[in-house]
Amino acid sequence: MGKDRGLKMRIGIDIGGMTIKIGLVEGADIIARKVIETNSKSQTPEALIKNMAVATAELLQENNLAEDSSAKITVGIACPGTVDPAKGIVLYSNNIAWEDVPIVALFKKQMPAAVALANDADAAALGEVLYGAAAGKNNAILLTLGTGVGGGVIMNKKIFSGYMRGGCELGHTVIDRNGKLCTCGRRGCLEVYASATALMQAARKAAAEQASSLMNVFCRNDLSKLNGKIVFDAQKQGDMAAARVIDEYEENLSIGIANIVNIFRPEVVILGGGVSAQKEVLTEELQKRVAGMCFGAEHGDVPAIVTSQLGNDAGIIGAAHLID
Amino acid sequence: MGKDRGLKMRIGIDIGGMTIKIGLVEGADIIARKVIETNSKSQTPEALIKNMAVATAELLQENNLAEDSSAKITVGIACPGTVDPAKGIVLYSNNIAWEDVPIVALFKKQMPAAVALANDADAAALGEVLYGAAAGKNNAILLTLGTGVGGGVIMNKKIFSGYMRGGCELGHTVIDRNGKLCTCGRRGCLEVYASATALMQAARKAAAEQASSLMNVFCRNDLSKLNGKIVFDAQKQGDMAAARVIDEYEENLSIGIANIVNIFRPEVVILGGGVSAQKEVLTEELQKRVAGMCFGAEHGDVPAIVTSQLGNDAGIIGAAHLID
Numbered sequence: 001m002g003k004d005r006g007l008k009m010r011i012g013i014d015i016g017g018m019t020i021k022i023g024l025v026e027g028a029d030i031i032a033r034k035v036i037e038t039n040s041k042s043q044t045p046e047a048l049i050k051n052m053a054v055a056t057a058e059l060l061q062e063n064n065l066a067e068d069s070s071a072k073i074t075v076g077i078a079c080p081g082t083v084d085p086a087k088g089i090v091l092y093s094n095n096i097a098w099e100d101v102p103i104v105a106l107f108k109k110q111m112p113a114a115v116a117l118a119n120d121a122d123a124a125a126l127g128e129v130l131y132g133a134a135a136g137k138n139n140a141i142l143l144t145l146g147t148g149v150g151g152g153v154i155m156n157k158k159i160f161s162g163y164m165r166g167g168c169e170l171g172h173t174v175i176d177r178n179g180k181l182c183t184c185g186r187r188g189c190l191e192v193y194a195s196a197t198a199l200m201q202a203a204r205k206a207a208a209e210q211a212s213s214l215m216n217v218f219c220r221n222d223l224s225k226l227n228g229k230i231v232f233d234a235q236k237q238g239d240m241a242a243a244r245v246i247d248e249y250e251e252n253l254s255i256g257i258a259n260i261v262n263i264f265r266p267e268v269v270i271l272g273g274g275v276s277a278q279k280e281v282l283t284e285e286l287q288k289r290v291a292g293m294c295f296g297a298e299h300g301d302v303p304a305i306v307t308s309q310l311g312n313d314a315g316i317i318g319a320a321h322l323i324d
Numbered sequence: 325m326g327k328d329r330g331l332k333m334r335i336g337i338d339i340g341g342m343t344i345k346i347g348l349v350e351g352a353d354i355i356a357r358k359v360i361e362t363n364s365k366s367q368t369p370e371a372l373i374k375n376m377a378v379a380t381a382e383l384l385q386e387n388n389l390a391e392d393s394s395a396k397i398t399v400g401i402a403c404p405g406t407v408d409p410a411k412g413i414v415l416y417s418n419n420i421a422w423e424d425v426p427i428v429a430l431f432k433k434q435m436p437a438a439v440a441l442a443n444d445a446d447a448a449a450l451g452e453v454l455y456g457a458a459a460g461k462n463n464a465i466l467l468t469l470g471t472g473v474g475g476g477v478i479m480n481k482k483i484f485s486g487y488m489r490g491g492c493e494l495g496h497t498v499i500d501r502n503g504k505l506c507t508c509g510r511r512g513c514l515e516v517y518a519s520a521t522a523l524m525q526a527a528r529k530a531a532a533e534q535a536s537s538l539m540n541v542f543c544r545n546d547l548s549k550l551n552g553k554i555v556f557d558a559q560k561q562g563d564m565a566a567a568r569v570i571d572e573y574e575e576n577l578s579i580g581i582a583n584i585v586n587i588f589r590p591e592v593v594i595l596g597g598g599v600s601a602q603k604e605v606l607t608e609e610l611q612k613r614v615a616g617m618c619f620g621a622e623h624g625d626v627p628a629i630v631t632s633q634l635g636n637d638a639g640i641i642g643a644a645h646l647i648d
Contacts, residue, residue: 166621263494
């Protein structure tokens with residue numbers, strides 16, 4: 001990591017299922033942004049990547065950065081799915097229905113810049129370590145608790161993703177060998193218990209079984225309107241059904257975090273995704289539980305559990321800093 | 325890793341609960357050995373480390389290596405438990421009842437050599453990658469299936485042990501959140517299902533419940549004489565009780581291996597410890613099961629599952645190569 005990190009102008013691109021967010025980044029700041037629609041199903045990867053490059057060029061021009069200066073500008077792309085950063089290829093991405101797309105080469109065809117690629121959770125984790133919840137630390141794990149459970153591992157301020165493709169799938173580690181079926185085909189993956197989806201499923205079931213639960217009141221008896229905030233709000237007001245759902249959720253998440261701690265022993269565990277909006281309400285309870293679960297906790301070290309600081313910008317900021 | 329690795333004379337020391345094995349190592353070969361008793365309960369760490377150094381000096385002399393050449397000789401020490409390689413301290417080792425022992429500094433007081441320290445499973449994993457079951461590869465995981473389940477992770481030909489102390493405890497990752505109690509205090513750790521101890525417990529229970537099982541015949545109805553070989557031999561001869569025990573064991577071990585693969589994606593998974601004596605009988609079955617469990621196996625890569633080649637010498641050989 002060069003000492004001048006943050007002084008250069010950088011582009012960070014975060015590809016999502018719905019939109020692609022492009023940011024002009026200086027250090028921790030996104031100076032200017034542009035958003036284009038992903039539409040990955042109605043256009044070829046080539047066409048979409050061209051649109052990304054055009055939007056990037058526009059963003060540079062709008063900010064008085066001549067196109068020929070793009071040679072000095074680094075571009076980092078964060079993409080969901082399994083990627084090969086060394087080869088610059090998106091191997092497989094369910095969200096955007098891509099397979100074997102040489103995104104780096106295709107982008108460079110459009111714009112003569114230094115371009116790097118990373119998995120989106122990895123990029124977000126790097127962003128949080130460099131400028132967010134783990135700033136000042138060198139070793140952290142990001143768990144995103146959203147539709148699924150994503151994971152990004154930063155060791156020594158660098159993305160760690162294992163050796164062969166498909167590594168660091170922290171959500172796809174089994175914590176209950178006879179448990180619920182996961183989308184990956186196995187039973188009892190962490191994702192099945194610790195995703196926001198899992199929390200909502202459990203809450204809907206509990207609310208349906210317990211008509212008097214405040215969860216039903218707060219969503220006006222329309223369980224399709226139930227959300228994470230409602231579950232935590234109901235718990236805070238003493239609702240037992242919500243409390244049981246959250247207790248079970250936190251226990252399972254703690255088991256997953258402790259497993260990860262027993263492997264990576266990071267300095268910080270960062271929680272992102274929808275559920276992390278609960279901040280200390282969530283982390284204080286997790287910290288207590290995880291402390292009791294880490295191997296040799298009395299002789300070892302228990303990392304701090306915190307929530308994301310950069311939120312949805314973590315991917316852009318991390319991507320912008322993929323190249324030193 | 326220098327090109328001349330293997331040309332230098334190196335000392336590898338493997339500390340066990342009963343004995344300390346010292347080897348004079350050249351490349352993959354242990355040219356000469358010395359074994360002393362550990363007796364860690366009847367003497368201070370200082371006294372034991374002095375004995376280690378004395379035995380090492382004798383080994384050098386017996387092999388016509390003058391004591392003053394020890395400055396050119398590197399010493400690597402493999403120790404069970406939680407160690408801090410950077411500081412050269414054994415933080416905590418249950419097997420030898422040590423706590424916070426600055427083993428590197430104490431050894432250097434006795435002998436002016438370059439001395440390095442590693443956890444014993446880590447050292448064994450390094451040995452297997454450099455000269456054993458994963459020779460020619462750079463990324464491998466060693467799982468030792470013995471009294472417990474130990475783990476050693478080698479990434480890019482270097483020991484990976486996480487950041488803070490107590491990392492890479494692969495045996496202490498929960499695969500069954502409501503499962504059996506582990507010595508570490510949690511429920512359902514991989515160690516509870518995949519250790520040799522676990523296999524024997526399950527086999528003894530099954531044999532006791534099924535009087536007609538060949539396992540009872542093979543150990544002459546003395547279940548204290550039951551061992552891993554008997555269980556696998558009974559299975560090979562069609563014994564259903566043994567087959568069920570092994571099926572369950574292999575399924576749990578596969579779950580643990582797939583979890584580790586989904587994190588580290590190594591090129592090779594090496595099995596060591598008593599159970600690994602079954603070689604292909606074990607690995608062929610595991611390979612099939614794990615292939616179906618790895619995340620995105622159709623798009624990712626599934627590592628080869630093999631058994632240890634260096635066996636009990638892996639620790640000495642790996643320790644001898646801790647210093648480049």
